[in-house]
Amino acid sequence: MVTRIFLEDRLEPGEVFALPRGEDHHLRRVLRARSGERFEAVDAVGRLFMAELREGASAEAVELLNEAGVEERAEVWLYQAVPKGKRMDLLVEKATEVGVAGITPLVCERSVVRPGGNKVERWRRIAESAARQALRLRVPEVREPVVFREAVREVRERGVLLHNSPGLDPLEERARGAVALLVGPEGGWSANEIEEALRCGLSLAQLGPFRLRSETAGVVAVARVRAMLENGTVTEDERSHR
Template identity: 40%
Template sequence: MTSEFQLNEEAAHHLVGVLRLKAGHEFLAFDGTGQEARTRILQTRPHVLVEVLEVCRPQVEPEVSVTLFLALVKGERFDWAVEKSTELGVSSLVPMVTRRTEVRHPGEERRGRWQRLAVSAAAQSGRVQVPEIETPLDFAQALDRASGFEQAFLLKPGGVSLPGSRADRVALLVGPEGGFSDEEVREAQVRGLLLVGLGPRTLRVETAALAALARIIQT
């Protein structure tokens, strides 16, 4: 972080318009890449200018880096999944279109909205890194990516109990409401992905994703 910098419009509005901070007030800022800084507001007009007082790299991020490949779902449920997976510590999130996905590839405007939600959730939860919401992939593309990770799991009812991770980089694939097709499951097994489950209950897509993510990160 530089010694002085100007806040973008959204951050400036939150600090001055919502929190009512004024020149001289101090607050914690983060750059999304792991650095956090104690800062002071120098001016609020015509723009918000702040100075950096102290920089640190707090150890608040998970030791394991998890990329979540999550099948698109309708409505605001995907928004919710972006927020909560960010709070839990996901490193990146890849929207995924599978054979049974009812939602097709979203546009850049929607992906931009998801990225803004991730920034907000990271700030709210005290993280110093913001996960990237990547360009949506179809299942074959997601499988190509996931097979290159140290560990790769595909969530499926009846799969083995999700083990703790001993890897630095983990891929987690979570399918749509109807689950992965038999062909997709076979393709994943051929590529070396482990089929894992979360017990006997039928969970919604976003619930299953968060439960699996929490188990991987916290074990």
């Protein structure tokens, strides 16, 4: 059996730990695992262990497989205007698979969808499932929705607002270090929002000549910046500048 679970506590090699209720159910009921079978466990600081199932709702961290820190070298946050229907579900899943650090649902002037109810909890469950499938060392944080003005004041100079206006620089030329990407709704950004973004120090960039759906743009943007950072296009000095 090869599966991966995520824990809220720090582990040490040889430590016997209690399985969270949801993970115990997943291992024993869904995967029908038995005592003595092994699986992968990621602790609270992102270290990967080989673990062995014990009697009851417990397991032992039998071997440290690798230390934390790999994913943080290319940290990319996505501030995403929520698209219609269930497209946000797909976006959360795919952005998690390509390595997003966190997702903040964005409410803009031209937003059609105003997220509420249990949607955020569903997106968090989707992110955890996708992180497990993708063998990630962390589950991306899915935050509560924020309005555009709060978002741009939060990200400031590390923010890049994606826009399809001709003449803008490509995304890779504007993304630096731990970057926050802002993707707008189907109706695009308003003039007031672009002005507010520039006033707060954000950069404007484009993804190319084609007009992408909002959810497609979010996934493509995350993947492109992750690839750039992982390939060393950004220097270590730029990467450490927040």
